[in-house]
Amino acid sequence: MLNVLKTLFLGASARAEEQLTDHFAIDLIEQKIRESENALSLAKTTLAALIIRQRNEQTTLTRLDTQVADLEDRARQALGAGREDLAADAASAIADLENERAVRRDTLAQLANRVARTQQAVEKAHRRIIDLRQGMISARAADAERKAQKSLNRSIGSNASIREAEELIGRVLNGPDPFVESEVLDEIDAGLSGTDIRDHLGQAGFGAKTKVDASDVLKRIKASSTTA
Known part of the structure; x- marks a missing residue:
């Protein structure tokens, strides 16, 4: 010992x-x-x-x-x-x-x-x-x-x-784009409220359009030019 x-x-x-x-x-x-x-x-x-x-x-x-x-x-x-x-x-x-x-x-x-x-x-x-x-x-x-x-x-x-x-830096840099996320959320909200369906029907000629698009603007300009 x-x-x-x-x-x-x-x-x-x-x-x-x-x-x-x-x-x-x-x-x-x-x-x-x-x-x-x-x-x-x-x-x-x-x-x-x-x-x-x-x-x-x-x-x-x-x-x-x-x-x-x-x-x-x-x-x-x-x-x-x-x-x-x-x-x-x-x-x-x-x-x-x-x-x-x-x-x-x-x-x-x-x-x-x-x-x-x-x-x-x-x-x-x-x-x-x-x-x-x-x-x-x-x-x-x-x-x-x-x-x-x-x-x-x-x-x-x-x-x-x-x-x-x-790893934390990578998570921050590779996280979701807030702007893209906002657009997706708008699309989801539109789908839930039925607004997107009304837009599609209006564009197809069934009922009034909910939004003005480029074709409407072009028709208005042509019409004003003919009148003048």
Whole structure:
């Protein structure tokens, strides 16, 4: 029983976390981009420090090369002058400089390797952050579209409401014409009162016509024209 309740609780918590993540997705993306930019800034600072150290080591190594070359030249001059003691002192100093130079060369090689790896990491992170920013633009547009659709759904209601409104509009537009309906009602009333029968009999010559028609008007005009 406890295991079942624990599983249900974990499932509910996972769903709640997913819903919360979806709701604040844009804010979370922005925060992750800021964290990535901060990390990139620290990496750039580290790279700058390594490059400065690399340059200092190179400067020191160049100075050691110059010192060794100068002492070797002076030692040769001392030997040429018969001052082997001075040449020996120069040789001892040269040995120390060469040992230091070897260490400096190893350090410089290690620094060059670290600079290359750090620079590659910085460039990779920079490209990924650019991609994140582009993705952020797309995510914002998609989120705005989703929110607009939800707002639209809340404004116009469900699809059932839309269909009902469309059906009501159709009923109004396709309803009976009131003028035609009025004419039909007049015909019905005439039939009920017998007026239409009297009209038919009058038109057939049985009794006086109940209405003047075009033939009557034409006969009157012809008669007046003949008299004139």
